Amino acid sequence: MKLDETHDPALRSWVESANAPDCAFPIQNLPFGIFRGKGRKELPRGGVAIGDQILDLAALGVRTGPTLNALAATGRPALRRLRRELSRALREKSAQRKRLARHLVSMRQAELLLPVAIGDYSDFYTGIHHATNIGRILRPDNPLLANYKWVPIGYHGRASSIIVSGTPIRRPLGQARLPDAPAPLYAPSMRLDYEAELGFITGTGNRLGRPIPIGEAFAHVFGAVLLNDWSARDIQAWEYQPLGPFLAKSFATTISPWIVTMDALEPYRCSAFARAADDPRPLPYLDNDDDQREGGFAIELEMHVRTARMKQPARLSRGNFRDSYWTVAQIIAHQTSNGCNLQPGDLLASGTISGTGADSLGSLMELTLAGKNRLSLPGGETRAFLEDGDEVIERGRCVREGFATIGFGEAAGRILPALAQ
Amino acid sequence: MKLDETHDPALRSWVESANAPDCAFPIQNLPFGIFRGKGRKELPRGGVAIGDQILDLAALGVRTGPTLNALAATGRPALRRLRRELSRALREKSAQRKRLARHLVSMRQAELLLPVAIGDYSDFYTGIHHATNIGRILRPDNPLLANYKWVPIGYHGRASSIIVSGTPIRRPLGQARLPDAPAPLYAPSMRLDYEAELGFITGTGNRLGRPIPIGEAFAHVFGAVLLNDWSARDIQAWEYQPLGPFLAKSFATTISPWIVTMDALEPYRCSAFARAADDPRPLPYLDNDDDQREGGFAIELEMHVRTARMKQPARLSRGNFRDSYWTVAQIIAHQTSNGCNLQPGDLLASGTISGTGADSLGSLMELTLAGKNRLSLPGGETRAFLEDGDEVIERGRCVREGFATIGFGEAAGRILPALAQ
Numbered sequence: 001m002k003l004d005e006t007h008d009p010a011l012r013s014w015v016e017s018a019n020a021p022d023c024a025f026p027i028q029n030l031p032f033g034i035f036r037g038k039g040r041k042e043l044p045r046g047g048v049a050i051g052d053q054i055l056d057l058a059a060l061g062v063r064t065g066p067t068l069n070a071l072a073a074t075g076r077p078a079l080r081r082l083r084r085e086l087s088r089a090l091r092e093k094s095a096q097r098k099r100l101a102r103h104l105v106s107m108r109q110a111e112l113l114l115p116v117a118i119g120d121y122s123d124f125y126t127g128i129h130h131a132t133n134i135g136r137i138l139r140p141d142n143p144l145l146a147n148y149k150w151v152p153i154g155y156h157g158r159a160s161s162i163i164v165s166g167t168p169i170r171r172p173l174g175q176a177r178l179p180d181a182p183a184p185l186y187a188p189s190m191r192l193d194y195e196a197e198l199g200f201i202t203g204t205g206n207r208l209g210r211p212i213p214i215g216e217a218f219a220h221v222f223g224a225v226l227l228n229d230w231s232a233r234d235i236q237a238w239e240y241q242p243l244g245p246f247l248a249k250s251f252a253t254t255i256s257p258w259i260v261t262m263d264a265l266e267p268y269r270c271s272a273f274a275r276a277a278d279d280p281r282p283l284p285y286l287d288n289d290d291d292q293r294e295g296g297f298a299i300e301l302e303m304h305v306r307t308a309r310m311k312q313p314a315r316l317s318r319g320n321f322r323d324s325y326w327t328v329a330q331i332i333a334h335q336t337s338n339g340c341n342l343q344p345g346d347l348l349a350s351g352t353i354s355g356t357g358a359d360s361l362g363s364l365m366e367l368t369l370a371g372k373n374r375l376s377l378p379g380g381e382t383r384a385f386l387e388d389g390d391e392v393i394e395r396g397r398c399v400r401e402g403f404a405t406i407g408f409g410e411a412a413g414r415i416l417p418a419l420a421q
Numbered sequence: 422m423k424l425d426e427t428h429d430p431a432l433r434s435w436v437e438s439a440n441a442p443d444c445a446f447p448i449q450n451l452p453f454g455i456f457r458g459k460g461r462k463e464l465p466r467g468g469v470a471i472g473d474q475i476l477d478l479a480a481l482g483v484r485t486g487p488t489l490n491a492l493a494a495t496g497r498p499a500l501r502r503l504r505r506e507l508s509r510a511l512r513e514k515s516a517q518r519k520r521l522a523r524h525l526v527s528m529r530q531a532e533l534l535l536p537v538a539i540g541d542y543s544d545f546y547t548g549i550h551h552a553t554n555i556g557r558i559l560r561p562d563n564p565l566l567a568n569y570k571w572v573p574i575g576y577h578g579r580a581s582s583i584i585v586s587g588t589p590i591r592r593p594l595g596q597a598r599l600p601d602a603p604a605p606l607y608a609p610s611m612r613l614d615y616e617a618e619l620g621f622i623t624g625t626g627n628r629l630g631r632p633i634p635i636g637e638a639f640a641h642v643f644g645a646v647l648l649n650d651w652s653a654r655d656i657q658a659w660e661y662q663p664l665g666p667f668l669a670k671s672f673a674t675t676i677s678p679w680i681v682t683m684d685a686l687e688p689y690r691c692s693a694f695a696r697a698a699d700d701p702r703p704l705p706y707l708d709n710d711d712d713q714r715e716g717g718f719a720i721e722l723e724m725h726v727r728t729a730r731m732k733q734p735a736r737l738s739r740g741n742f743r744d745s746y747w748t749v750a751q752i753i754a755h756q757t758s759n760g761c762n763l764q765p766g767d768l769l770a771s772g773t774i775s776g777t778g779a780d781s782l783g784s785l786m787e788l789t790l791a792g793k794n795r796l797s798l799p800g801g802e803t804r805a806f807l808e809d810g811d812e813v814i815e816r817g818r819c820v821r822e823g824f825a826t827i828g829f830g831e832a833a834g835r836i837l838p839a840l841a842q
Contacts, residue, residue, distance in 0.1 A: 119580065119581055120579055120580050120581050122667075125664060135663075138663075145662050145663060147598075147605075147659055147660060147662065150596060150598075150604070150605050151596055151605075151659065151660050153660065153663070153664055153667075154664065154667055155576070155577070155664035155665050155667055156576070156577035156578055156579055156667065156671070157577055158541055158577055158761060159540065159541050159580075160540055160541050160629075160761070160762050160763070160764050160767070161629055161760075161761050161762055163629070170629075170630035170760050172759035172760050173632065173706075173758060173759060173760070174758060174759045175571060175572055175704065175758075177568075177571075183571070183701065184568075184571050184572075184704070185704070186704045186705065186706050186758070208581075208582055208584070208591075208673070209591035209672075209840070210840075211594065211840075232759070235759065238568055238572065239568060239572050239574070240663075240665075241566050241568065242556075242559075242566060242574075242661075242665070243546060243574055243575065243576035243665040243666065244576050244661075244663070244664040244665020244666070245664065245665070246543075246574075246575055246576055246577065247755070247756075247758065247759040247761065248759075250577070250756075250759060250761040251629075251630075251759040251760045251761055252629070252760075280604065283596065283605070283606075283607045284607065285594075285607050285842075334668070335668075335671075337594060337595060337596075337607070337668065338593035338594060338595045338653070338656065338668040338669075338671060338672040339582075339591050339593050339594070339672045339673075339840075340579060340581070340582050340668065340671040340672055341581045341582055342581070343581050346581070416630075419630070419631075419632075419760075421706075
């Protein structure tokens with residue numbers, strides 16, 4: 001781990017709300033986002049979250065423009081310097097307090113926007129328990145395919161429909177074929193689901209034709225966000241052979257607005273331990289001792305639902321990104337292993353992260369066994385899949401003894417009824 | 422068909438080279454591209470091809486900037502007006518000849534660049550003969566899956582690695598498992614292939630959550646380009662289950678530099694005739710009488726290869742986009758049917774177009790039956806798949822009795838050896 005003064009758990013900020021014990025954005029976090037004043041016609045600009053406030057990056061002379069792509073492209077060393085500068089400026093007794101206080105905007109007064117213009121979006125399938133659970137439903141005799149432990153399986157997703165937390169989700173129309181029906185129908189999806197994922201946003205890219213070696217992969221990652229890969233299971237089942245999921249996913253993907261930097265995540269690295277002792281050793285381009293030792297990240301991912309009748313959200317699951325079979329470095333190395341080029345602001349998602357316990361399953365597909373076992377909610381409602389008016393809220397945080405707890409905030413969205421045809 | 426004065430086959434241009442009988446860019450074509458002076462450090466800008474010349478669009482007061490995205494977003498009516506203006510200005514006896522002649526740049530003196538910044542790229546699978554041929558290799562008992570005649574099958578491709586004609590193709594490294602091998606290898610692809618496709622570039626987009634009705638689909642298309650979907654068959658076979666092709670495709674996709682507008686293609690519309698009489702009727706959101714009557718386009722697509730030892734390229738196939746099972750309007754309507762949003766400059770590709778004849782197969786996979794029957798080339802060489810030094814050239818043109826023949830130019834690329842590991 002590359003720890004420095006910014007990770008010291010004893011640090012406190014002159015922004016008082018950042019020192020509350022359950023605050024997602026203490027001074028040890030310092031995630032970047034894009035914001036503007038709520039209801040104002042002003043240009044969006046970059047900021048950093050501190051407590052319940054946003055520090056306008058312009059206060060430090062950093063003019064991001066309306067996306068963080070250019071900031072991401074400055075690279076890890078420059079970002080680490082900026083982080084240290086921010087940490088010092090926001091610490092208790094900072095001489096800059098008075099000057100910077102004028103550049104704080106309350107989160108309640110701010111609108112948070114998509115933090116980067118996403119060039120390409122890839123969605124991986126690193127959650128081995130999820131892959132096994134889904135495989136068991138589709139192919140009971142052969143849940144995990146022969147390539148799974150060799151290839152970090154992934155597919156390209158739709159970038160245009162990636163939206164920021166809070167944007168409503170219109171229930172998609174689509175083709176599906178009911179069991180034993182002679183023909184498909186085009187109708188509102190009846191099996192609307194979520195998927196608990198983490199997304200990684202790239203910083204510096206690579207030239208087309210030049211793979212990124214696994215040992216250099218982290219230098220190309222800017223940070224992480226929560227990601228809910230909304231999924232229409234009935235559309236997916238009918239369309240996905242032979243070329244993979246398409247319209248079952250492309251109607252919406254929600255991400256959280258704050259990019260938690262790789263530097264902020266440094267204390268929460270852990271061994272990549274989902275790989276069993278008798279699993280095949282990764283091929284050399286995916287194999288790296290450092291990565292196996294600390295390529296994982298202990299990040300808790302929770303999914304909550306709040307139906308139209310509920311006052312408080314209910315937690316449906318808590319998983320942990322430690323349960324990922326492939327590391328972030330491995331998916332970067334794999335994605336570029338054929339020469340494919342990354343650009344600043346690309347998004348690589350983990351795929352659904354589920355654990356082995358019944359309370360750690362990251363999709364309704366798994367929680368209800370494809371809708372067979374309805375889920376009971378507080379207040380007496382039940383769900384097989386999502387209904388109109390349901391709000392799904394993904395939350396994430398990093399907890400480690402001896403370090404501050406840092407949060408990701410939320411990736412939330414409420415289901416709107418399908419359009420009339 | 423919406424024909425107007427610009428389609429009159431008798432029109433001639435004062436740019437003499439445009440009047441040659443085999444010219445791809447007569448005055449009836451007028452495709453748009455992005456260019457700059459060869460070897461110059463000047464900013465790229467928009468131009469229109471006429472004969473062997475490029476007319477700088479700035480001559481008509483159109484400042485595109487370095488991509489055509491903004492021009493594409495102006496919409497079909499504005500583009501039709503610009504086309505008429507260009508046609509009049511470039512016609513024999515135009516009063517503007519003298520003024521415009523100063524804004525001509527010879528194609529030999531120009532570097533052609535990617536014409537649009539591509540937001541999202543989807544690749545469809547509309548070539549039913551191709552789908553059947555490939556299916557027969559993979560699943561001899563069940564070549565065409567049950568969803569094929571209902572769903573315009575497609576998947577998301579990689580936008581960052583789309584390159585313009587002439588850019589060399591680095592043979593990709595990747596994971597593949599040889600038949601009966603206990604483990605896969607990471608090595609240069611040994612089954613490198615091409616795919617003859619057509620790509621459609623979108624103009625005006627749609628709002629997220631609002632499908633484009635099939636009757637309005639054409640209003641959202643800017644124009645068409647040739648597209649070679651380079652494919653590594655060994656990587657593809659090992660990785661594609663369960664989420665579809667990924668690294669087998671994302672190392673490179675070549676497009677031609679000139680966007681032939683939908684208005685230029687108007688005379689070559691034809692019935693969407695690949696659908697057999699006893700095939701299921703498309704679901705209502707994909708069904709439209711006008712589209713069935715003239716939703717197809719008679720566009721010839723040829724693939725040529727020139728090995729390092731050959732002086733002249735040899736033609737390997739000639740297919741026709743008429744053999745597409747799904748129309749352009751149907752793939753637009755399908756892509757947006759779940760609310761997915763298109764943005765100006767998105768790319769939707771046809772998938773490989775093959776006909777029924779042995780000389781109309783749009784990939785080596787089909788021509789050599791997955792490498793089993795080596796292909797004989799003039800000069801005595803043979804090929805199962807592409808070798809280093811081979812150049813693949815896709816050409817396209819529209820031919821119709823009573824109208825001018827218009828061309829697409831080329832989408833070409835030469836294979837470079839894989840990087841040393």
